[in-house]
Amino acid sequence: MTPDSDRFLASLHALRAIGAVGTGVVRPAYSDTDIEARKWLAEQFREAGLTPYFDPVGNLFGLAGDGPSLLMGSHSDTQPEGGWLDGALGVMAALEIARASKEAGGPPISVVSFQDEEGRYGVTTGSTVWSGGRSLEEADKLNASDGTTYAEGRARMADLVSGDFLDPSRFTGFIETHIEQGPYLDTEGEAVGVVTSIVGIRNMQITFTGQSNHAGTTPMHLRRDAFQGLVEFAARLNVRFAEVVRPETVWTIGHVALTPNGASIVPGKAAFSMQWRDGDPQRLNAMEAIVRTTAEEVTRERGLELDYGPLLGLEPVAMNDRLQQALADAAEAEVPGRWRRMPSGALHDATNVARHMPVAMLFVPSINGISHNFDEDTDEADLVTGLKVLARAVSSLSG
């Protein structure tokens, strides 16, 4: 098959125009622009000979007939202030492959744009519900930061729903193309990355509770300062993690809330997020043990109370060997020596879809590693290279 690079780029720019703000895009899940984009996509699918199908949460499929087909795609919703390629690239590349395959008499390719991948209401909510990771009843209670529920969100496109959730067994596999969102490919001047696994994640809220007190009259040795406990915890954790991590491992304290949070009051409470990611479940567990040991040590030493919120755990997901090898062979043929195998540090819809079928992912470079930002961008030459690699891989898989 021979994908049409110009048609592909034109489609991508047409989608970019819906919700465009400067160089960026604003299409959060179930917003007017998101729904407009999905209607436009449904029309594109129809014109490509695919049957548009909206499921009850607004995941939009473009079905290649009723028989088995390879599913390709990603998502068309964006961050509140998102880039033009995050999600959109995977959907439009899939559509071009579906068109080119049809034109060449190739294998049937279905396309999908999952809903709320960016987690306005949860995390990869549309593919989570479709894959059975969370019941619709539970999902409906999820809240956006504006207080609206998922039920209210999806009600905004209820008139578009085609029917019940599709049976995943109709699809033979899933390939998702996505921007890297990290710096590796761009830094090394490589054109594509073949994903080996999507890293696992552990996230928990930890709370240290001491005693709020007057910052002038409370001597240092009598303080039970929850923030100083957090400082000690974070510093000690960095030292200990260094013994178990590898270069790809990441950990983040991204959210901190002190109580009462006044300049003249010794902080009585520090609630913070503790998140770590790695592709190896053993390492994730070893890190969890260090987190707990360190938190317990520091709070015991400082007379603080320790509370853990629920541990959110998503296991690492290995990409399917056969699909991965097809992408790797295609990459080597298209851009010899200018590609790499790499893990994905971000979650993707593929994580959920992997419950039901073989999955694989292809990355293209993010300029300066920037994403979730209006400045997110990729050289068009790299976008086209990604498309060509996909086409080769899909051809080889059906060969």
Add this chain to the structure above:
Amino acid sequence: MTPDSDRFLASLHALRAIGAVGTGVVRPAYSDTDIEARKWLAEQFREAGLTPYFDPVGNLFGLAGDGPSLLMGSHSDTQPEGGWLDGALGVMAALEIARASKEAGGPPISVVSFQDEEGRYGVTTGSTVWSGGRSLEEADKLNASDGTTYAEGRARMADLVSGDFLDPSRFTGFIETHIEQGPYLDTEGEAVGVVTSIVGIRNMQITFTGQSNHAGTTPMHLRRDAFQGLVEFAARLNVRFAEVVRPETVWTIGHVALTPNGASIVPGKAAFSMQWRDGDPQRLNAMEAIVRTTAEEVTRERGLELDYGPLLGLEPVAMNDRLQQALADAAEAEVPGRWRRMPSGALHDATNVARHMPVAMLFVPSINGISHNFDEDTDEADLVTGLKVLARAVSSLSG
């Protein structure tokens, strides 16, 4: 003179009833309960033979004639959730001494309840404006956390104003009695503390700016994590301060605001308060140098930007030797060996009044060092001891 302990305690409990909530008191500056308490105080002053005088910001004086007099008092406004003695004790002890002195034909004692000591709009606002530390025009623009201005606050009691600000030169000195708000006297079983100085304070807002980024796809070595910068800063500061501080020195990071403050985003900005207090201006300056050096080092090492907000500096205020010695002699006579000289770690109205006259302060114990809290309390026996020490000191000063 012989102060009447029962009359003193009855007055204190009567004031406690205005704005009482459980064991605590809610009388923030210019609230209905605060104004009600000031009207009640004015009536108490009148009955004691003092002339009530409200100045333009609601500082309430009870004047002992038109000639020179010793001023005593504190404040009757409270924290949003305050204790029954913080401020009130100093006002009611002063009133009892004024009564007892008048009855005994002793020296003229004027009484004051300053307004907004607790800083609903600023910091010790009433005594600051009266003493010329801030112009009324500037003060009028100060905002409370509910968005109201100081001008709006004081307008609520404009009908009570007696005239312009009183000339401070009519007073020969100022003695303020207050709860310690710290643990020293209570821990040692001592009855009173004679304040040597009110510590100086330095407070500044510091901001570290790095780069917000995806917490999954941004490798540790490429991060410019502003929170990790703060952790390093705080830890290094503790080590370095240890070389210059003394046991009474305190420092506090009480307020922290991360941006964007999400569990899955590397913090791009950390804005935090840095406050330190000590009685020695040289030490305050040495600590400032350490703060700046450490902040500059850490931000340079980590590729962060550094911004300092304005430095709020209040110099330490030494208590007047003669007044202090009179209190010390009285304490030794009343409770031999059960008192101490000590600095005040908290700010007080005396800090401002010291611009115009000799000042001194007497502390009574705070049970468990608790203040700014409904649980704040002092044994009534200690309150009475404080009153007796005051009476002896005032007698000796006029002898």
